[in-house]
Amino acid sequence: MKVDGTGVEDVINQARSPNLSTPLGVTVDVQGRQLYYVDGGTGMLDIIRRSQLDGSDIRPIVDGLSSPRGLTIGD
Numbered sequence: 786m787k788v789d790g791t792g793v794e795d796v797i798n799q800a801r802s803p804n805l806s807t808p809l810g811v812t813v814d815v816q817g818r819q820l821y822y823v824d825g826g827t828g829m830l831d832i833i834r835r836s837q838l839d840g841s842d843i844r845p846i847v848d849g850l851s852s853p854r855g856l857t858i859g860d
Contacts, residue, residue, distance in 0.1 A: 796840030810855030
């Protein structure tokens with residue numbers, strides 16, 4: 786969305802990621818123009834995914850985690 790709160794757009798949703806359970810710990814890599822998030826809702830989908838900022842090109846990054854709930858990106 787824009788700074789003034791208009792132009793809201795869902796970028797993590799069931800339409801773009803049909804197996805999405807519970808997105809958690811969303812973080813943005815501004816420099817790399819990537820969005821990272823944890824899909825940690827069922828215990829079977831404890832995975833970190835990455836997409837473009839517009840939600841396209843979703844890719845798994847890390848799977849087999851035990852109940853992840855957040856993440857951060859460092860320099």
